[in-house]
Each structure stands twice: as C-alpha cells, then as structure tokens.
Amino acid sequence: MSTAVATREGAGTNLVIASDQTFFNDAQRAALVQMGLGDAPRGDIEAFFHQAKRSGLDPFARQIYMIGRRSKQGNQWVTKYTIQTSIDGFRVIRDRKGTFRGMEEHWCGPDGVWREVWLEEGPPAAARITLYLDGFVKPVTAVARYDEYVPLKDNRPTGQWGKMPALMTSKVAEALALRKAYPQDYSGLYTSDEMAQADRGDVAPEAVPVPVVTQEAAQPAGDGLERRRPSRDWLKDAAAAPTQAALGDVFHAAQDAGDLNVAVRNPVTGEGHPEFIALGAYLRGLKGSKPVEDVVDAEVVEEPVKSWPVADIPNGVES
Structure with missing residues (x-):
C-alpha cells in the first residue's frame, strides 16, 4: 500500500505531509496543538505520525485523528491515546488495494x-x-x-x-x-464508531486538560474574570462533544447557567506562565478540534450549528 498521504490537487500547504518526512514539521505541530494534542507525549505523537504516513490518511483533514481519554488505573487517572478514523477512512484504504x-x-x-x-x-x-x-x-x-x-x-x-x-x-x-x-493495513487503527463505547463507565474523553480556577488561585485582579466553581464540569462536557454543533450546545448551556465568564487556564501559555481566560473564550477555541458534522456512510448528516456570540462572553476574545 502506498504511504503517500492523499492530498487535493494544488493543496501545497505547510500541513501537507511530504513523502520524505520522518516527523511533523513546526507548522504541523502547531496545528496539532490547536487540535487539542498539545499535552500528548512525544511517543504518542510519533505513533500518530507513523499511522498517518503508513495509512495515507490526512490528519489535518480529519481523515485520521488521535483521541485522549482519561481512564482509571488503580488509584490514578491516566490519559491513554487512541488513533481513530471514520469508516470512510477505512474505505479509502480498502479501495486503494x-x-x-x-x-x-x-x-x-x-x-x-x-x-x-x-x-x-x-x-x-x-x-x-x-x-x-x-x-x-x-x-x-x-x-x-x-x-x-x-x-x-x-x-x-x-x-x-x-x-x-x-x-x-x-x-x-x-x-x-x-x-x-487486512490486519497489516488496519492494525492499530480504529473507527470512531468502534471507540464510542470507550467513553462509558469509568472512562472519560479528554481534549486539553485545563483546570478550573478556584477562589484561591493567584491571579492579578482587574481582568474581570469570575473566580468561582461553575455550575457543572463544562470542560468534561466539551471534551465529550463529538461535533462543533454538539460543542455549541455545551456553549449555550454554559451561557444559560451564567458560567461563560468563569476563569480557566489558557492551554497555550502553559504551566510556567499561567494565564486565565473566560470559559466561553476557551470553548470557542475548541471549535477547530471538532468536526463540523457527523459522517454517516457516504451521506452527510448535518446538525444545526448554533452561533457563538462574543457579546455573551464578558471577557471573551474574538477568534
């Protein structure tokens, strides 16, 4: 099977994986961070690159992607990453044979x-x-x-x-x-349909671990963010949302609860120089990590995409 990543004609961007590449370049790594993989270990990212290269599926077109899930091992919660694709990705590999x-x-x-x-x-x-x-x-x-x-x-x-x-x-x-x-071609690859059940029981999906700031958090005053616990764990709900439309439902539920201005840690700045942003702004930033719609066989099943009004986020940032 060819290891060349399928690309559209003329789509010569920095995100195209070249035939002689051995790892993601700087632009591709930056895109992976925006897709929610900023905290993934290097070994898991290496495995992700290997699977994308050998399968010929495009990770930046959401043909193949890596999902982090929090699972309990003994008394500890650890993040386990799974490389997934859609049934259409499986069919692309099948038809190439x-x-x-x-x-x-x-x-x-x-x-x-x-x-x-x-x-x-x-x-x-x-x-x-x-x-x-x-x-x-x-x-x-x-x-x-x-x-x-x-x-x-x-x-x-x-x-x-x-x-x-x-x-x-x-x-x-x-x-x-x-x-x-074809175990050689599909080994280590799972469809999102197969893995949907992995979110049951004591396993919860994780996008980017961003702890909610408590009243005692050290942060300069005057930024206008609310230092309190939200009415529910919106970050968990957002991580579990399968599409942008579902993420929009989380956004509007948090808006109805009055929690959009609760402070959360900005994942871009990291632990060394923590910065806090509004929950609503954080949810807006997750949109790029979610597919626009669910794909059912060869037909697109569209869900209504709700608006994400910046005006409803008192300290939100236009993105």
Whole structure:
C-alpha cells in the first residue's frame, strides 16, 4: 500500500505531509496543538505520525485523528491515546488495494434470524458484514453485537446510535471485517464508531486538560474574570462533544447557567506562565478540534450549528 498521504490537487500547504518526512514539521505541530494534542507525549505523537504516513490518511483533514481519554488505573487517572478514523477512512484504504468486489450486510434480533433490512423500531441485536475480495478463497465475515459497542449516557444511546442503531452497528461490523481481512493495513487503527463505547463507565474523553480556577488561585485582579466553581464540569462536557454543533450546545448551556465568564487556564501559555481566560473564550477555541458534522456512510448528516456570540462572553476574545 502506498504511504503517500492523499492530498487535493494544488493543496501545497505547510500541513501537507511530504513523502520524505520522518516527523511533523513546526507548522504541523502547531496545528496539532490547536487540535487539542498539545499535552500528548512525544511517543504518542510519533505513533500518530507513523499511522498517518503508513495509512495515507490526512490528519489535518480529519481523515485520521488521535483521541485522549482519561481512564482509571488503580488509584490514578491516566490519559491513554487512541488513533481513530471514520469508516470512510477505512474505505479509502480498502479501495486503494483494488481487491474489493462488494459486500453484503445483514441484521438480526434476539431470535438470531438474519435479515437483509432492519425494519424494527428497536435496535438490532447484531449486524453481520460479508466482504467479497479478490485473492481470498472464501468471503470474509464479521459480526458486531449492538450491546458491545453502543455508547450510553444515563442508560440511553447517545448521538447517531440513538437515531440510527442499525446503521451504526453495521459500520462497526464493516470495520471489524476489513481489519480481519487486512490486519497489516488496519492494525492499530480504529473507527470512531468502534471507540464510542470507550467513553462509558469509568472512562472519560479528554481534549486539553485545563483546570478550573478556584477562589484561591493567584491571579492579578482587574481582568474581570469570575473566580468561582461553575455550575457543572463544562470542560468534561466539551471534551465529550463529538461535533462543533454538539460543542455549541455545551456553549449555550454554559451561557444559560451564567458560567461563560468563569476563569480557566489558557492551554497555550502553559504551566510556567499561567494565564486565565473566560470559559466561553476557551470553548470557542475548541471549535477547530471538532468536526463540523457527523459522517454517516457516504451521506452527510448535518446538525444545526448554533452561533457563538462574543457579546455573551464578558471577557471573551474574538477568534
């Protein structure tokens, strides 16, 4: 498989990964910081570069990305990074191989009877994908169980899993089948659909760790920021938001709660010279790290993107 990162014709920017590169350049590293990876260890960034290069997927076009999640190990919370892509990214790799001849998809309920189309109101129990590939003696089949991959919040499916459970389960099964067929190409890569369930239980996603400032924080007076605890953990909610539209919902919920002017640490300045900004300004800065919409198969499912009014952030900065 070619290791050349796919780029659009004429898109000769500093973010294009050259064929002779061995690591991200300065412009690319700056973009990674803006994407929420400023605190990722060098080893994880090296692995991210390696996967982007070998897969030929563009990390700056959100074809491939790295997600940090806080997970509990013993009595400590640690950040573990996972390299993810969408099912479309998997299909790009598949089509480059030139061996794909088609696939079949089926769903079943608790009765175990496979159906070509799922018309029930509730979610299927499982989805099955069968791939037909040149060079294989038999078709490659994989099964994904709905209850093993559905992300839950308050025991209810979240995001597209609540709207299109049959499609989402099928996409997971397709990723499993492709990895089963071509482990060399897909090893270490996971789709966002497969990893959605990783945010359940005692695992929480993390974008950039920015602690909320308490009343006792040392900060010069006169900046107009509020030194108090917000009504809820908006940073956690923002990190869990899958799209810009979902992040906009967090922004407006914080606005309704009167928390947009609560002080948080600016991640750009670092620990050595801490600077504090308004929560609303911080949320605005996260927009670039989120995809604009959810991608469902080959169709774009658009969600209404709400406005982010600077006037509602007393000490916000236009960006």
